[in-house]
Amino acid sequence: MKHSKCETKKSEKSNEDNxxxxxxxxxxxxxxxxxxxxKLLKAIGEL
Known part of the structure; x- marks a missing residue:
């Protein structure tokens, strides 16, 4: 049981990273x- 819990935590973390x-x-x-x-606004402002 402990092992599967670790696996889900690991996959959750990688999802967060992604x-x-x-x-x-x-x-x-x-x-x-x-x-x-x-840049556009400056160009328009200079017209």
Whole structure:
């Protein structure tokens, strides 16, 4: 019984890690998009 409990905890942890990595990727993409928007807004402001 103890062994199976360990296994489920391990898989839960790897799932959390994967979700965290996905979250970081989304965050990085959002940052790039935000920087792109900043450049656009500055360009529009300079027109």
């Amino acid at each position: 979700e965290y990595k996905i979250f970081l990727k989304v965050l990085q993409k959002a940052e790039k998009v935000a920087k792109g928007h900043e």
